[in-house]
Amino acid sequence: MVTKGKQRIPVLAGAWTTPSSTREKPQLIGSKCRSCGEVYFPKRNKMLCPHCQKETLEDIKLSRRGKLDTFTVVMQKPGGGYYFGPVPYALGVIELPDAVYVEAPLKVEKFKDLSVGIDMELVIEKVWEDPDGNELIGFKFKPI
Numbered sequence: 045m046v047t048k049g050k051q052r053i054p055v056l057a058g059a060w061t062t063p064s065s066t067r068e069k070p071q072l073i074g075s076k077c078r079s080c081g082e083v084y085f086p087k088r089n090k091m092l093c094p095h096c097q098k099e100t101l102e103d104i105k106l107s108r109r110g111k112l113d114t115f116t117v118v119m120q121k122p123g124g125g126y127y128f129g130p131v132p133y134a135l136g137v138i139e140l141p142d143a144v145y146v147e148a149p150l151k152v153e154k155f156k157d158l159s160v161g162i163d164m165e166l167v168i169e170k171v172w173e174d175p176d177g178n179e180l181i182g183f184k185f186k187p188i
C-alpha cells in the first residue's frame with residue numbers, strides 16, 4: 045500500500061519567502077522597478093515595468109506590516125466553486141510602506157475589531173484542508 049504524504053500547497057506559488065530558521069518570518073515577494081520605483085504585488089514574471097516600459101524590474105521582499113486601507117465582510121460563498129473556506133470572512137486591502145497595496149483575507153476574531161487605518165501584520169497559514177488532508181496555504185493579514 046502506498047501512503048501519500050500530506051501536502052502543503054500554496055495558493056500562489058512563489059508569493060512569499062520561506063524562512064530558513066524559526067527566527068525569520070515569511071515576507072511577501074513583490075517587484076520593484078529600478079528605473080521609476082513602481083512596486084507591484086504579486087511579483088511580475090517579466091522584467092518589463094508596465095509603468096515606464098523599461099526592463100528594470102527586480103524582486104523585493106515586502107514589509108510584513110502595513111495599514112488597513114479598506115475592507116469588507118463577505119457573507120456568501122463566491123460562485124464558481126473555487127472558494128472552499130468558511131463564510132463569513134473579511135477581505136481587505138493593506139497599504140504597505142513599500143508603496144504598494146495588497147488584497148488579502150483578514151484574520152480577525154470579531155469583525156467589529158476591524159477599522160480603516162489600523163496596523164496589520166502578515167500571517168501565512170492554512171486556508172483550507174481537502175478531503176485527502178492536503179493543506180492549502182495562503183497569506184492573510186491580522187490586526188497587531
Ligand SMILES: [Zn+2]
Nearest residue numbers: 077080093096
Ligand atoms: Zn518602471
